Amino acid sequence: MRIASFLKTAAIAAALLLPGFAQAGDKVTVGVSGGDGEVIWQEVKKVAAKDGIDIQIRVFNDYLLPNAALDGGDLDLNAFQHKPFLENQVKTKGYKIVAIGDTVVSPIGLYSKKVKAPAELKEGAQVGIANDPSNGGRGLLLLAAQGLIKLKDGVGILPRVLDITENPKKLKFRELDAAQLPRSLDDLDAAVINTNYALQANLHPGRDAIAVEGTKNNPYGNIIAAREKDKDNPLYLRVVKAYHDDAIRQFILTQFKGAQLPVW
Incomplete structure (x- = not known):
């Protein structure tokens, strides 16, 4: 019986380590912009919690610090910028940061x-x-x-x-x-x-x-970004999945009335 009990415990422990399995203590720190970005991520936090992920939201009020914080390891992810902005930051700053998921477009x-x-x-x-x-x-x-x-x-x-x-x-x-x-x-x-x-x-x-500006074929869609080495991290991809939940899509459409539009 002791052997059977041990094997059962080991099997449960192994399952907890599988990608996509909700684990207690899965914390992810995400840097976001104040205003709409923070409002949306508060909703994403609720969806992610159902998958056992504790999203820690850090709010930034400029466009320069979040990538520096991500590149330096102070954040796990950030979600504040559109693709051309990230491409320019990578080119000029040498950051090894990539997009791992789409979020919204904010018509300027x-x-x-x-x-x-x-x-x-x-x-x-x-x-x-x-x-x-x-x-x-x-x-x-x-x-x-x-x-x-x-x-x-x-x-x-x-x-x-x-x-x-x-x-x-x-x-x-x-x-x-x-x-x-x-x-x-x-x-x-x-x-x-x-x-x-x-x-x-x-x-x-x-x-x-x-x-x-128009939204059709708009190249300025915002993204969730990670360090290049973490682009396939299963936990971070679960955060993207939480953002892409239909509940978040409906929240964006209802809450912002065209000021933010989902692009996934």
């Missing part, structure tokens, strides 16, 4: 307290865009789509101010930290603001933006 918007439409911007108007290459480029693409500027052919999704070939209104561009743009809106004629920062300033893209 052009906001103004002085005009009601992009065409109303006057000659020499000051327009704020983000000072990081991916979000700054995204802002320029939105302005080009509105016919305010033209960009050099072949610039892809990372155009710079230097790539502007036509600027009929002689717009003046102020490149600021993305988090500063909502607070600078009073001093600008318009600004292209990321949705998470817009919402924190009580600006909703569907209500307040004078122009919003």
Whole structure:
């Protein structure tokens, strides 16, 4: 009987070590952006708990620290950035970080307290865009789509101010930290603001933006990122599965009313 009991205990212990089996004490620290990101991950935390995963949420209020924290081992995962931003960070910082799951797209918007439409911007108007290459480029693409500027052919999704070939209104561009743009809106004629920062300033893209980028074939889908060596970690892939639960999809669609859209 003692042998049978030992074998039964050993079998249970072995099962607990199998990928996908809920284990007590499966903790994963995820770095997220404040605002919508934190709200969504609080719901993901509930779903993951049913699979025995304890998600520890760490909130960041800028775009530079989460990748440094992940690369340095202070986080297990992060979920705050779109693919072009990560690609640029990997290129410039040398981070060994990869995407392991898709999350949402947040349509970026052009906001103004002085005009009601992009065409109303006057000659020499000051327009704020983000000072990081991916979000700054995204802002320029939105302005080009509105016919305010033209960009050099072949610039892809990372155009710079230097790539502007036509600027009929002689717009003046102020490149600021993305988090500063909502607070600078009073001093600008318009600004292209990321949705998470817009919402924190009580600006909703569907209500307040004078122009919003399209979502069809949008390359700026956000991601869950891990260190390259951990890209196949079964525990981290279970976190992705929790995020992709239908309950999270429905929560996003209901809660944010188009400000965030699931892309999985």
